[in-house]
Each structure stands twice: as structure tokens, then as C-alpha cells.
Amino acid sequence: MFKSGFVALAGKPNVGKSTLINAIMAKKVTIVSEKPQTTRNRINCIYTTDNFQIVFVDAPGIHKPFHKLGEYMVKVAIRALNGIDLVMMVVDASRSLSKADEYVAKYVLESKTPAILVINKIDLMEDKSVLTLIEEKMKKLCPSIKKSVAVSALTGENLDKLIDSVVELLPEGPKFYPDDMITDRPISFIAAEIIREKILHLTREEIPHSVAVLIEDVKERNNDVLYIRANIIVERDSQKGIVIGKDGKMIKQIGTMAREEIEFFTGRKIFLDLHVKVRKNWRNDDFSLLNIIGFKDEIKE
Ligand SMILES: Nc1nc2c(ncn2[C@@H]2O[C@H](COP(=O)(O)OP(=O)(O)OP(=O)(O)O)[C@@H](O)[C@H]2O)c(=O)[nH]1
Ligand SMILES: [Mg+2]
Known part of the structure; x- marks a missing residue:
């Protein structure tokens, strides 16, 4: 019997949703950073084995937005909960539960989709007895939680258990994507x-969020080289100076690190x-948000 399904990740920013997906897939597909609101748009990450195919839907963290960019990101996150088989609701074990987690629980419940509670970052926890309290509180807020797993995306602890729980709750189904495809993007x-x-x-400071x-172009070149031209968009001239850096040092570093990873x-x-x-x-301008980030349905809504 082959199982398959779409599993969306929901949680406030920075709880480790994208890190979890990469850790399960043992491949970096979706980007990660220590700054909140890293993921801005939906990306499907496809994990295929002989027995199942899980399509992880990575989405932005649910938060209170302060500009149109944030507003559309939250819309993407909520929309990601539609038409899926399972939600992985992620909370951060190293911090106490907050209003933001309650807010996430509300949307998960409204999606009427079964959920697994993933308590992440247990490597940072000293007192594991609070795990039960977190579980109880979240289950009360969100009765659609069928299971709860405490994990560390960083050390890999309990990720096998998490995968087992996900697969158990998935329906029998076909492969939605070919074996060798790891993302829809x-x-x-x-x-x-x-x-x-x-x-x-x-x-x-403000640079990460303003960028x-x-x-602009992806082209095949001689000797099997793929040429990629990219514009880094900032909001102010002063930010442009910082991104370029003294004698172009910063942009060179960005370029080298990014090129190596794209090559990998x-x-x-x-x-x-x-x-x-x-x-x-640009963060408050619909034309830019359509053109740069690719929000379309969110702007129309
Ligand atoms: N110690 C520890 N850190 C973790 C763990 N999982 C994720 N992190 C860190 O938490 C930070 C946020 O990780 P992300 O995966 O970008 O979080 P996210 O939930 O996708 O965040 P948004 O995209 O902003 O919504 C990064 O610095 C990760 O390295 C974990 O299990 N343990
Ligand atoms: Mg993310």
C-alpha cells in the first residue's frame, strides 16, 4: 500500500518550520535563518520513499502584519491550510507558549484538517516536564490535534517518530510528483x-526585512555554465550602500556564498x-509585491 498526501506546516515565525522540512528530507530545499519572517511564500518540498510521498507545504509564519508584505504572507500561510491532508503545527519548546501560538491554533482548527503538534527545539530544553503542559494546552486550544511529537530539527532527535506519525495519518494514494522531484518551484x-x-x-537590523x-535572467552559456542575473531590491539608498559594502566586499561575499549553494x-x-x-x-506596493514576490491571489482577495 502506497501512502501520499499534502502536509502543511503552520506556526508563528522562527519556530523552525523550514528547518524541520530540510532535516526530514536530509536536503536543504527551503531557506532558513535566525531572523523571524524568513519564509515569504509557499514552497512544496517533496519527500518520496518506496512506501510513501509526503508533500510538505512550507509557508510563512503566522503573525500580526505591519505592512502589505506581511499581510499577504499571512494570507499565504492561512491559504496553505486549505485542501491538504494534514497540518504539522509547530511550536518552540525553548520559549513559553504565547498569544501568537493561540492565534495559529485558531487557524488550524478552522481548517478542519487533522493536525500533529510538533514541539520543536527540545535540544534547548532543560526541564522536559513542561512538554506535557505544552501538549495539554495546545490540545485544549485545538482539538483537531491527533498526535504530539517533541523533536529537535537541529539534532534530528525523534524525527523518525515524527515521520512515522505523519505517514500513519496519511491516506492511501498515488505519487503526485515524480521520484526525483524535490520541489515544485x-x-x-x-x-x-x-x-x-x-x-x-x-x-x-532593518536590512534583512527590507530586502x-x-x-531577471536565467540563460544557458557555453561550457555548460548557467548564467543567472539577479536584482537585490532594497528600500533606500543607504541600504544599497550597506548591501554593496566597502569596496564591494559585502556583495562579493553574498555572491560567493549564494553561488556555491546554488551550484550544490x-x-x-x-x-x-x-x-x-x-x-x-516596495513592501507596501501591490505592483512590486506581485512582480517581486509573486503574490497574486493574495492581492486580489
Ligand atoms: N536549537 C535549535 N534551533 C532550531 C531548531 N530548529 C530550528 N532552529 C533554529 O530556529 C531558527 C528559525 O528556523 P526557521 O526554520 O527559519 O524557522 P521558520 O519557522 O521556518 O521561520 P519563518 O520562515 O520565519 O516562519 C533558525 O536559526 C534555526 O536554526 C532546533 O530544533 N533546535
Ligand atoms: Mg520558514
Whole structure:
């Protein structure tokens, strides 16, 4: 019997949703950072074995938005809970439960989809006795929780148990994607995300949230090289200066790190051509949000 289904991740920002998917798949497919609101749009990550296929739907963290970008991200996250087989509701064991977790529980319950509670980051926990309290509280808020698993996406602890629980709750079904496909997103999306991840990693304060990456061109070149031209969009001239850095040092570092990772992901030689552009207030501008992030249904709604 072959099992398959769509499993969406829900949780507030920074609880480790994307890290969990990468850890289960043993492959980096979706980007991760220590800063909240890293994931901005939906990405399907496909995990196939001989016995099952799980399509993990990674989505932004559910939060209170302060601009249109955040507003549409939350819409994406809530929409990701429609038409799926199972929700993995993720909470952070190293922090106490908050109003934001209750807010997530409300949406999970409204989706009328069975859920697994994933208590992540147990490697940071000293007192494991609170796990039961977290479980009880979340189950009370969200009676659609069928199971609860405490894990660490970082150390891999209990991930096998989590996979077993997911598979157990999945229906019998076909393969939705071919065996060798690990994401539904094209290389342009993945490359933009990897570049943005490096910027998140290398910059501080308001820069990470003010940056977007737009792929302008992907072209086959001689000697099997894939040429990728990307615009790094910032909101202000001062931010442009920071992203370029003194003598272009910062952009060079971003470029090297991103190129290496895109090469690893694609198994191909990449020529990465980065430019920095200022688009004032892009985070509140529908045209930019459609054009750069690809929100379409969210803007229409
Ligand atoms: N110690 C520890 N850190 C973790 C674990 N899982 C994730 N993290 C860290 O938590 C941070 C956030 O991880 P992400 O996977 O980007 O979180 P997310 O829930 O996808 O966040 P958004 O995309 O912003 O909603 C990163 O710094 C991760 O390294 C874990 O099990 N243990
Ligand atoms: Mg994420």
C-alpha cells in the first residue's frame, strides 16, 4: 500500500518550520535563518520513499502584519491550510507558549484538517516536564490535534517518530510528483531564495526585512555554465550602500556564498551576476509585491 498526501506546516515565525522540512528530507530545499519572517511564500518540498510521498507545504509564519508584505504572507500561510491532508503545527519548546501560538491554533482548527503538534527545539530544553503542559494546552486550544511529537530539527532527535506519525495519518494514494522531484518551484525561485538567505545571514537590523531578490535572467552559456542575473531590491539608498559594502566586499561575499549553494543544489556550474536596486516602499506596493514576490491571489482577495 502506497501512502501520499499534502502536509502543511503552520506556526508563528522562527519556530523552525523550514528547518524541520530540510532535516526530514536530509536536503536543504527551503531557506532558513535566525531572523523571524524568513519564509515569504509557499514552497512544496517533496519527500518520496518506496512506501510513501509526503508533500510538505512550507509557508510563512503566522503573525500580526505591519505592512502589505506581511499581510499577504499571512494570507499565504492561512491559504496553505486549505485542501491538504494534514497540518504539522509547530511550536518552540525553548520559549513559553504565547498569544501568537493561540492565534495559529485558531487557524488550524478552522481548517478542519487533522493536525500533529510538533514541539520543536527540545535540544534547548532543560526541564522536559513542561512538554506535557505544552501538549495539554495546545490540545485544549485545538482539538483537531491527533498526535504530539517533541523533536529537535537541529539534532534530528525523534524525527523518525515524527515521520512515522505523519505517514500513519496519511491516506492511501498515488505519487503526485515524480521520484526525483524535490520541489515544485523553478530554479529562479530557489536561486532568489538562496541569495536572500545569504543576505539575511550577513546583514542586520532593518536590512534583512527590507530586502527582496528578483531574478531577471536565467540563460544557458557555453561550457555548460548557467548564467543567472539577479536584482537585490532594497528600500533606500543607504541600504544599497550597506548591501554593496566597502569596496564591494559585502556583495562579493553574498555572491560567493549564494553561488556555491546554488551550484550544490543544481549540481551545475553557475555564473551569478548580482545588482542592487532601490525601490522605495516596495513592501507596501501591490505592483512590486506581485512582480517581486509573486503574490497574486493574495492581492486580489
Ligand atoms: N536549537 C535549535 N534551533 C532550531 C531548531 N530548529 C530550528 N532552529 C533554529 O530556529 C531558527 C528559525 O528556523 P526557521 O526554520 O527559519 O524557522 P521558520 O519557522 O521556518 O521561520 P519563518 O520562515 O520565519 O516562519 C533558525 O536559526 C534555526 O536554526 C532546533 O530544533 N533546535
Ligand atoms: Mg520558514
